[in-house]
Amino acid sequence: MVTNAGAEFYAAKEKYENAKTPEEKLKYLYEMLKTAPKHKGSEHLIAWINKKISEYEKIIEEGKYKKGGSGIKLIEKSGDILISILGIENSGKSYFLRKFTNANVEVSEIPFSTINPAIGTIFYNCVYYQFVEIPSTFERKFRSILSLSDYYILILDEKRDIKEQLERINKFSEGIIEFSTIPNNKYKIIYNKFDDFKDVNLQEILENIIKDLDLIRIKPIDSDHCVILNKESTIKDFIEKINKKWIDKFRYAKIIRENKIIRAGLNYKLEDKDIIELKLKI
Ligand SMILES: Nc1nc2c(ncn2[C@@H]2O[C@H](COP(=O)(O)OP(=O)(O)OP(=O)(O)O)[C@@H](O)[C@H]2O)c(=O)[nH]1
Ligand SMILES: [Mg+2]
Incomplete structure (x- = not known):
């Protein structure tokens, strides 16, 4: 620790260490930043405080939308299993939701037509599965839905570059989940051939979700x-x-x-x- 920091700095540091919530931590980090000595020898300290500030800002931003959080909730988790549907614009997410669930979402050839998360549920073999279409605008605030989700369905447009689609989705989901074409027990990839998902056996998918999630x-x-x-x-x-x-x-x-x-x-x-x-x- 920097030797010539003042008493105010140490008081803020103590409060930071004893703080219980991310909001409190952030408040005292700002106090530490304000009162930290500003000279060449304290560069590392300032960099460390700034790093912690951005970490706690991220925690607060993501926590805001979670269930029980203090901010606006983007969705209410009402089913037993929450499944995010991800895919780039016009990949067929809304079509999938309309075909397999009770969702009343608009299907449209206009790209980025779903701007708010759209929800549909299915009750199958005594379980409520709640599906949510993540808008392909991939706004950062929608990441909280990913954090809340138990499982993910990726809809990839068979005719467009698969690698590029995965890259765009992964950029959005970074730090929460990473998708690849290798099978995984947290997600399922569906290649949309624009044939009304005729090869998709939803009941089998739902059964596999129970197995995959143990x-x-x-x-x-x-x-x-x-x-x-x-x-x-x-x-x-x-x-x-x-x-x-x-x-x-x-x-x-x-x-x-x-x-x-x-x-x-x-x-x-x-x-x-x-x-x-x-x-x-x-
Ligand atoms: N016939 C047919 N059309 C499909 C199928 N899947 C998607 N489409 C068409 O493709 C277009 C885009 O489908 P959407 O389901 O709205 O795509 P989305 O992924 O929700 O797109 P955004 O909300 O814009 O991100 C629409 O015109 C759909 O009618 C399919 O399986 N069969
Ligand atoms: Mg849509």
């Missing part, structure tokens, strides 16, 4: 809507997700698996498509 669907006996858990989850994890208070009341659970009924305890491992009935103390 998830399991647990169906409560009295509901059509599954609880989504990570693979290897136990009955305890299931209860914690739906109502923590029930852990103390738990007696046992009845699991229906492939037509068999299993009586199970809290640490019992669940499997995809299990049906569960909890028996609680009154």
Whole structure:
């Protein structure tokens, strides 16, 4: 640390170190910048403060749009699994959404016609899949939707340069996810042949998303809507997700698996498509 910094600088530095939120950190970084000694020997210190300032500005900007954040939310995550649809202008993102979901988005030959994120949902095998078309304007603020997403579908125009399309998408998604033509369990590439996606089997894609993300669907006996858990989850994890208070009341659970009924305890491992009935103390 620079030896001839004043007391004000050290006070700001202490506040910065104790700050809990990115906003507070940023406030005291600016104070440090204001009070830091300005001479040749402090160049590294100033550069470090400026680097931290841009890091925290980025965190704040991205956090603003996240669920629970203080700023405007671009989308409300309402499904179980959020899937971003990415692609350059006129690649067929809106066409895909209209064909496979309930989205009421405009399909148009005019480039950049979707200017706000468009949403469509599908309920399939007890899971709500929420799709969102990321506008091909690729404004920085839309990156927060990428951060919130569980999975990505890339629609590439088969007739245009694939490498260039990937480069443009990757420039936008940098630091969150990187796409390539090599198969990956976080995204799926669909090559649009402008034939109404006739080769696309959406049900298969949705099933693969569950597998790729290592998830399991647990169906409560009295509901059509599954609880989504990570693979290897136990009955305890299931209860914690739906109502923590029930852990103390738990007696046992009845699991229906492939037509068999299993009586199970809290640490019992669940499997995809299990049906569960909890028996609680009154
Ligand atoms: N017949 C046919 N036309 C398609 C298909 N996919 C896209 N198109 C046409 O291609 C044009 C662009 O499609 P959009 O779905 O609006 O493209 P987009 O990716 O949403 O484009 P922007 O919102 O502008 O970024 C429209 O005229 C569509 O009708 C397809 O599978 N079959
Ligand atoms: Mg569109």
